[in-house]
Amino acid sequence: MDRQNFEMLNFFINNDALTLRELQTHFSISRVTITKNIREINEYLDGVAQINVNQSKFYLVIKDYSAIAKLQTTFLKQDLDFNDPAKRQVTILKELLRNTSNYVIVDDLAESLSVSRGTINKDLRELKQMLDFYNVRIATKTNKGIRLEVNADFEYAVITRNLVGKYYELESTWDSATDAKLTNLIKQLDSSNDTVTMVKRNLAVIKWLRKYDIQVNDKVPNYHQLLSDDSTEALRDLLTETIGNSLSPGEWDFISYPLNIKKLATDDKVLVKLALADIQGLMQVVFPIIKQKLDINLDFDRLLMELRYHLLFLINRAIFDVKSEGFISVDMLNKYPVSTELAQFTLSSIAKKLNIRIRKQEVGYLTVYFQMELEEYMSAPVIHRVALVKPISNSMKRFITEQLTDALNDDLQIDIFNSKSDLEKSPEKYLLIFSNSFLPGSAMGQHTPIIRLNSVFNQGALRERLQISLVDEAISHGLCKFDVTKFMNEKSYTKGVRQLINQEITDGQLNEEFLEDWAKREELSSSIFGDGVALPHVIDKSGLNRILVTVGLFEKPVVFDNQKVNVVFLVAIPNKLDAELSRVLSQVYDLIRSIAANSNIFNNLKNYDNNRGLIQLMEAI
Known part of the structure; x- marks a missing residue:
C-alpha cells in the first residue's frame, strides 16, 4: 500500500x-484517481476490511480491528524508510518550511532520510521543478546549504496545503x-460541506x-x-481566537478563499461590482492581444x-491553485480547435498580465464560452443545393429533406428533375444528387456524388457522405486545400510532420515561422x-485565406507520446478567420473524425x- 492509499x-x-x-476536496485528486485508490485499498484489505458505497456515500466496514491496528503500525515504521521519491521530496519541503529563517544542510537531510547525498540532489x-509552478525557488549558498525563497508569502500556505498536505496530516x-x-x-455564508472542509483545512495550514x-502578512x-x-466579522473573530493571535490580511485571504471561488447569495454587491470592473479593465487589454494572434471578428x-463572473472566479482559483474539474476531454477540445486556441490565448495572456499560473484544466470551461460565441458568429444562413431525380x-422527398436538414444545420434548397437530361441542363453545382438511375459523372460535368435512394435510410453513411461533400465543396471554392x-x-x-510542413513551405503554402510555431x-x-490519429493544428501567418489540410500516412505505425500513430492530419488555420472559414474548419474536423472512425x-x-x-x-461506404 502506498502513502496516498494509507492516508485515504x-x-x-x-x-x-x-x-x-468530500474525498476529492480533501485529497485534491480526481474522481478517477479516488475510485482507483478505493479499489486498490479493497484489494489490499481483502478479508480485513472493505470500503463500501451506499447512495453515493463511501464508508469503511472493519472485520478485523487487530489487523487494521497492526497495518497502521507496520506502515508507519516502513514510512521512516522513505523509499517513495515523492514522499522524500515533500519531506524535504517540510523541513525547508520549518527552517525558512535558516539554511538547511544537504548532508543533514541525507542522514535524516537515510539516503545518499546523490539521491537528495536528484530529489x-x-x-x-514542482515548486516552479508556484513561483517558489530553492536557493543554494556555498558552505551554508539551501533555503526557500518566495515572491509572495501566501505561497508558503499554498505549497503547504497542496504538497505537504498530500503526505502529512495537518x-x-x-x-x-x-x-x-x-x-x-x-x-x-455558504451551506456547502465542501466549503466547510476547505476553510477548516486552510485554518489548519495557517496554524x-x-x-x-x-x-x-500581505494581502494577496x-x-x-x-x-x-460585516458579514464575516463573527467568523474572523473566531479564527483569530483559534489561532491565538491577530489574523493578518493575507491569512484571512488564504483561509477564506473557498468562499470567493463561486457565486454566493451572501456576496457583497459593491465588492462584486468593483471586482467585475477590474475584470473588465483586464480584458480590455487581453482581448486586443488575442485578436493579434487570431484575427476573428467576434462580439x-x-x-x-x-465570461466576467467565470473569469473572476477563475483568477481567484488560480491564485491559490484550486483545481477545477476538467469535465471536457481532450477529444472534445479537438472538436473545437478555434475555440480552444482562443481559450488558451486568453489564459496565457491573463497569466502573463497578472503574473499567476493557470492550470490546463481551466481551458475546457473557457472553450465552451468561446464556442457559443463562435456559433453566434457563424450563424449567418448558408444555402446548400441538393438535386433529386425522379x-x-x-x-421520400420529405424524408430526405428532414435527414439532410438535421445533419446540415443550414438552409437547404432541393431541386427536383424529371430526368437525367433535365439535370444536365442545370447550371447549379449540387452538394449531393439523389437518384436510382445510372448517372455517369462524366455526363454530369460536375463530379457531384450520386446517392442511391435506399442509402438515405443509413443515417451514419449519409452523414459521412455529406461531410465529405461539404469539404469537397469548400475545396472547389478555394476555401480549403x-x-x-x-x-x-x-x-x-x-520528422514526418516536419516533412509535411517543409513540403508546404516549398509550395508557398506556409512560411518558415509555421515550423517554429508547430514546435x-x-x-x-x-x-x-x-x-x-495525430491532429497537430497551428495558426498560419502566411496570409492565405484557406484551411490547409495536409495528410501524412505512415507505412507502419510509429510511436509518439506512448501512443501509436498511423496518420497525421496537419491543419493550418489562417490568422485572419472569418465566419465562412470558421464554418469550413468545423466541417474539416467533422470529416477527420469520420475518417478516424470508419475503416472503409x-x-x-x-x-x-x-x-x-x-x-x-x-x-x-
Whole structure:
C-alpha cells in the first residue's frame, strides 16, 4: 500500500460516510484517481476490511480491528524508510518550511532520510521543478546549504496545503466546541460541506505555519474578496481566537478563499461590482492581444458579459491553485480547435498580465464560452443545393429533406428533375444528387456524388457522405486545400510532420515561422487524437485565406507520446478567420473524425490519388 492509499484509509477510519466530493476536496485528486485508490485499498484489505458505497456515500466496514491496528503500525515504521521519491521530496519541503529563517544542510537531510547525498540532489532537482509552478525557488549558498525563497508569502500556505498536505496530516488543533462554531459560521455564508472542509483545512495550514514563525502578512495581489467585513466579522473573530493571535490580511485571504471561488447569495454587491470592473479593465487589454494572434471578428463586448463572473472566479482559483474539474476531454477540445486556441490565448495572456499560473484544466470551461460565441458568429444562413431525380415520391422527398436538414444545420434548397437530361441542363453545382438511375459523372460535368435512394435510410453513411461533400465543396471554392502524402520509410512522428510542413513551405503554402510555431505547440500539449490519429493544428501567418489540410500516412505505425500513430492530419488555420472559414474548419474536423472512425473511409484515404479529388473517399461506404 502506498502513502496516498494509507492516508485515504486513515481518513475513512477517522470519519463516517464520505461523499466522492468530500474525498476529492480533501485529497485534491480526481474522481478517477479516488475510485482507483478505493479499489486498490479493497484489494489490499481483502478479508480485513472493505470500503463500501451506499447512495453515493463511501464508508469503511472493519472485520478485523487487530489487523487494521497492526497495518497502521507496520506502515508507519516502513514510512521512516522513505523509499517513495515523492514522499522524500515533500519531506524535504517540510523541513525547508520549518527552517525558512535558516539554511538547511544537504548532508543533514541525507542522514535524516537515510539516503545518499546523490539521491537528495536528484530529489531537489525534481522538487525545484514542482515548486516552479508556484513561483517558489530553492536557493543554494556555498558552505551554508539551501533555503526557500518566495515572491509572495501566501505561497508558503499554498505549497503547504497542496504538497505537504498530500503526505502529512495537518491536524485540526481545536476542540469540538470550536469546531461546531466554525461549521455554523461558515454555513451561514455558504451551506456547502465542501466549503466547510476547505476553510477548516486552510485554518489548519495557517496554524501549522505559525508554529514555525511563518506568517502570511500581505494581502494577496489580484485576489478579490467578495464578502463584506460585516458579514464575516463573527467568523474572523473566531479564527483569530483559534489561532491565538491577530489574523493578518493575507491569512484571512488564504483561509477564506473557498468562499470567493463561486457565486454566493451572501456576496457583497459593491465588492462584486468593483471586482467585475477590474475584470473588465483586464480584458480590455487581453482581448486586443488575442485578436493579434487570431484575427476573428467576434462580439467581444457580449462575450465579456458572459465570461466576467467565470473569469473572476477563475483568477481567484488560480491564485491559490484550486483545481477545477476538467469535465471536457481532450477529444472534445479537438472538436473545437478555434475555440480552444482562443481559450488558451486568453489564459496565457491573463497569466502573463497578472503574473499567476493557470492550470490546463481551466481551458475546457473557457472553450465552451468561446464556442457559443463562435456559433453566434457563424450563424449567418448558408444555402446548400441538393438535386433529386425522379421517379421519387413526395414522402421520400420529405424524408430526405428532414435527414439532410438535421445533419446540415443550414438552409437547404432541393431541386427536383424529371430526368437525367433535365439535370444536365442545370447550371447549379449540387452538394449531393439523389437518384436510382445510372448517372455517369462524366455526363454530369460536375463530379457531384450520386446517392442511391435506399442509402438515405443509413443515417451514419449519409452523414459521412455529406461531410465529405461539404469539404469537397469548400475545396472547389478555394476555401480549403487538401493533400495526402505517403511517408516512405519514415519512422518518426516529428520528422514526418516536419516533412509535411517543409513540403508546404516549398509550395508557398506556409512560411518558415509555421515550423517554429508547430514546435512550440507540441511542447505545450499533445496532438495525439487517439485511434492512431495525430491532429497537430497551428495558426498560419502566411496570409492565405484557406484551411490547409495536409495528410501524412505512415507505412507502419510509429510511436509518439506512448501512443501509436498511423496518420497525421496537419491543419493550418489562417490568422485572419472569418465566419465562412470558421464554418469550413468545423466541417474539416467533422470529416477527420469520420475518417478516424470508419475503416472503409480510412482505407480509401490510404489509396488516395491527389489527382482525383476528395469524392473518392466515398467509395464503398
